[in-house]
Every structure is written in C-alpha cells, then in structure tokens.
Amino acid sequence: MSTLSNPSQVLVRNIELFEQQRVLVAGFSDDNFINELYEAGASQVTAFGLDYHNHKHVTKTLKHDNAKIQFGAYFENPQQHKWQQLILYWPKAKQRALYLLANLLPHLETNAEIYFVGDNKSGVKSAAKLISDFCDKPVKVDSARHCALFRTEYTKAAPNFDKNQWLKTYQIQAADLTVNVTSLPGVFSHGELDLGTELLLENLGHLKMKRTLDFGCGCGVIGTYIGLKRPGIPLELVDIDALALESTRLTLAANGVEGKVYPSDGLSDIKGKIATIVSNPPFHTGIKTDYKVPEQFMSTAPQHLMDGGQLRIVANSFLRYEPILKQYFATTESIIENSKFKILSAKT
Template identity: 35%
Template sequence: MDPRSEVLLRQADLFSGELLLAGLPADDLLGQLPNARGWSWHAGDHQQLQARFGDRCAFGVEPPSAPFEAAVLFLPKSRELTDYLLEALACKLAGRLLYLVGEKRAGIERAAKQLAPFGQARKLDSARHCQLWQVKVAHSPAPPDLERLAQRFSLPLIGGPLQVVSLPGVFSHGRLDRGTALLLEHLDDLPGGRMLDFGCGAGIVGSCLKRRYPESELILLDVDAFAVESSRLTLAANGLDASVIAGDGIDAAPRDCSAIVSNPPFHQGVHTHYEASESLLQRAASHLSPGGELRLVANAFLRYPPLIEASLGRCDTLQEADGFRIYSARRER
C-alpha cells in the first residue's frame, strides 16, 4: 500500500461518502473505500486500477462528470499542475471539503499556501513521511481553462518556426530541454514508413518528424494524459496530422515501425524510475520492422548501449555534447 494511502486510511471515517481520489496510486485504496471513485492521468496506473475496479476510475485531464461530495488530491510533482488540479476540484466543491495528501519530499509542506485561496487550511495528520491537509472550500473558483494555462513558445527551425503548446505538468514545461534540442539536430536519414515518437511530451520531436517526413505515418505515445493533450495541441497549432495515444511504455506502441525516436523518460514524480526507458531498449526490436531504426538521446552517464546492443545489435554514438549522447541502432533484416 502506498504510504499516502496509508495516511488516508488512518482517517478512514472522513472518507465514507462519495469521494473522488485524484491522482491516486495503483494500490488497493479503492477497495478500502467502497464509495470512492478515482481520477488518473497516468495511463499505467489507470490500466491497473481499471483491471481491478472497472469503471470506478476515470482517465483524462479533467475531473469526471459524476458528482462527488469531497475530493482528495495526491500531490503531483509540478506546482503548476497542482494549481490547476486544485482549481478543477475546488470549483465543484463549494462549501465542501478538499484534501491534499503527499510526501514531505514532494513538497507537501507548501500545501497550506496552495490551499489558501480556497479557505482556511489545516493539517490533519503527519505519518509515513507524508502529510494530510484539509480545506473547506469557502471561495470556489471558476472552472479553469486548461488551454489558457498552457505556455506557448516558438522554436526557430529550418523550414519555419514550430509553435509548441505545453500544458502544466508536462516534461520541460514551457521550454526546450537540451537533450531534445540535440536530438532535433539528428533526425536525418531515418527510414520512412511508420514512425513512433516514444515519450512525446509536448509533441516537439513528433511534430518535427512529421514536417521532415510528411508521407510517413506518425504516432506519438506518452503515459501522461497532459502530455498527450499537449501533443495534440502542438500538432494542431502547426497544421500537422498524426495519431497521439496514451499508453504505459513500449508495449502500448504498434508493431512494424520503421523508426522509433525518443528522448526517453527516466523520472516520474519525486522518485527516479528507469523501467520505461529500459523496456524500450530491451523490446524495441519487437516493434521495429526489419531494417527499422531506434534513435534516441540520453544522459551520457546512463549505460544504455549494452541494453541496446543486446536487443538490436550494433549501437552507434552519433554525437556526444553537454552531457548527452545520441544513439542509433538498426534491427537486422
């Protein structure tokens, strides 16, 4: 059981009514709170919860339409995303209770300040290195417009500027990170056909691929609903047509890709995770057609070449700069 869930269950008498659990972990909390429903924006967590609890958990960037008497937000890493989520919940809870639970290392100490616009916040519990806060919503905000909260910026690229739409919580929110910038310099000579942007974020790499290879089928994949929506908005802002899907890791991707291009994630929340990236490297061959290429950028300290070579064979380093490396490997015919 996630320690944040354990803290909630210490106060289980508070959560007997119609409760919405926003950003909940994929544990047994819904099983312990039979009147609760879940809202997740992580495709992997949602898949696990849906398998166990059916339609009691919704997926997406907006709260589910079903009414609720109170809500608990599991504190995400991003402050901007936290602000949006609190407003999205508080606007439906006038005069009712909103809770915030999170780990101390995730910044729950700032909870009172972030809850202050809605009413007088108070700390209910502190255990398992977590805290639980509560506010009665005295000042209900207007429903937030997620698109208006997006950061929009333009990338000066060959062939014209690329308009990027970045939503709160998306990787490298509002800016181009150095790893992706380096990868954009190495998109030449990819085999045409079905291309996959794995871990698409705000859709920068995928949009550039579609521009450079307009005849290719382009698929963008991310585990995060806010990234998926960002990619859709970025594609639309540039008049580009591609498929954007939410899925947990490479197993959610189609087969027979001519190229998989990625700045693969290795962070999730306040904890470091390598599973998604390592699974991509280990199973890329099963998603590439013969002669298909895996091309990615990674921090130089990550020992990715042995994993790539075990799956695909020879791994070439196309460039090393600023602590990053560009790797390329092809599936043998």
C-alpha cells in the same frame, strides 16, 4: 503494485472519514485504495488521474461497477454532481497541484471537505498557501510513513475551469524549422526546447516514409518536427501522461501535422510493427537516476520494430545505454556526442 503506497496507507488509517460520502479522488496511486474506499462505505467514488500506468492498474483491479475511473487532461462531470469530499494525492510539481485544483474545485459542494495527502518531501505542507483563496487553513489530520494528511473546507467558490489559462504557446527553432508549441504545466521541456532534443532533431538522419513513433512525446516537439520535415509520414505519438498527450494534440494542430496520439504504458499499448522509434526517454525516478525505465523501453523496443527497424535516442553523456542496446539489438552506433548529450542509433 499489490501493496498500498505510503499516502494510501495514511488514508486507510483514517478511512472512516469517508463513510457515506460522495468522494472525488485525484492523482491516485497504482494500488487498491479505490476499492478499499468503496468497501469502507463511501456512497459514490470517482477517481481522476493524469498517469496512464496508474489508470490501467486501478481499472484492471477495480471490483465495483459504481466506482468510476477517469484518465485525461480535463475532468468530466456529465451528471453535474457536486461532490462532498475531495482527496488529492499531492504531486511534487506545484503547478500540477494548482492545475488539478482548478479542474476539480468547481465541482465541489460549498463547505465540502478537502483532504491533501502526500510525502513530506512532495510539498504537501505548502498546500495552505496555494488554496487560501478558496479554503480554510488546512489542519493536519495524521502523519505516518513519512507522509502527512491535511483537511480543509471549501468555503469560497472557485471559477469554472478555463483550459486556456493553463496553456503556454511559443515558437522554437528546431534545426532548420520553426515549430509552434503548446504545452500544459509539468510537461517535459515546458516553455523551451531542451538541448538534448535539439541535438536529436539535428541528427535524425534519413527517416523512411513508414510508420514512425515518438515515444514519451512530451509536448510533441519531436513528432511534429518529423511531420513537418517529412509531410505525410505515418506518425504516432505516445506518452504516459495525460497533459503531455493533450499538449501534443495541440502542438500537432498548431503546425498542421497529422498524427495518432494515444496513451501507452511503456510500449505495451503499441500494436503492430514500427519502422522507426525516436525518443528522448526519461531516466529519473523522482530526483534519482533510474535505469529501470529506459532499460525496459530499450529491451522491448526490438519486439515492436520491423526487420531493419531503427531506434534513435538522445541521452545524457553520463548514461551508460550502450551496453543495454548491444544486448538487445543487432547493431548499435554512436551518431554524435558533445559534453552533455549523445545520439545513439540501434537497429534490429
């Protein structure tokens, strides 16, 4: 993405606010704002994000060695700097906003300035209620591009971040096995087994004892179930979201299952050939059905599969994935379908 996102444009309109400041940026977009922030005179910049696509883009285009980019579930501040300013791109999920604030507020100076920016539909206007224990009432600084920018001051110290307060642990009955699950806020199917994944686990078929990938792993239920069902299977689990990856690591550990967990932007970070890819792939951009993401996934999957390799996915019944699969795979098959979901298999 070469142009600035709408929230970044609003920030650039007010870039003078960040001159000669040590600035912490959270939830940043896949654009050039971090470079613009540094070039406008910020004395020190660290950007912390949960989205691997955005992280890869910003890291690749970063022009300044002194600007630091972090991707992960927990913010790291090895030099124990206290930051003068925080810019938070407001996420649509309220629990994610609270999680980011819990991570970052303890690293701010007393009376540090906090700026919230976000789309008007993102819930950024609700920030006042969420931060009232630690900050003054936010004041609107600017409004443009259907976005708003608010400012407040950090007046009361927040407690040190405790990840255990954010973890949700529970058990699910997946087909014929019990799986212990740990998940962090905003991860798909947080707190329960969704019906689509349940149908997929009941209809995995025979899995070869070869390299198997859980794509878009969420909290790791699919991959963990496979590891329990087929002990010793070479298992890999990928996602674009840092909290999903951390949830997956914890879920695997809770069940004594071994697997390689790592971030991937689509399938672009997968090296070598896979025997089986299993997934409950995302199909939303915001609240709208968007075929671009699943089509990108399905069109590139054959490049990563061995000869005779299989892609097995679950999809909502209304989604028209069959024509896409037939375009890129040698054979396709509908395994089972009910009123809400269907299981599709495609082989190279």
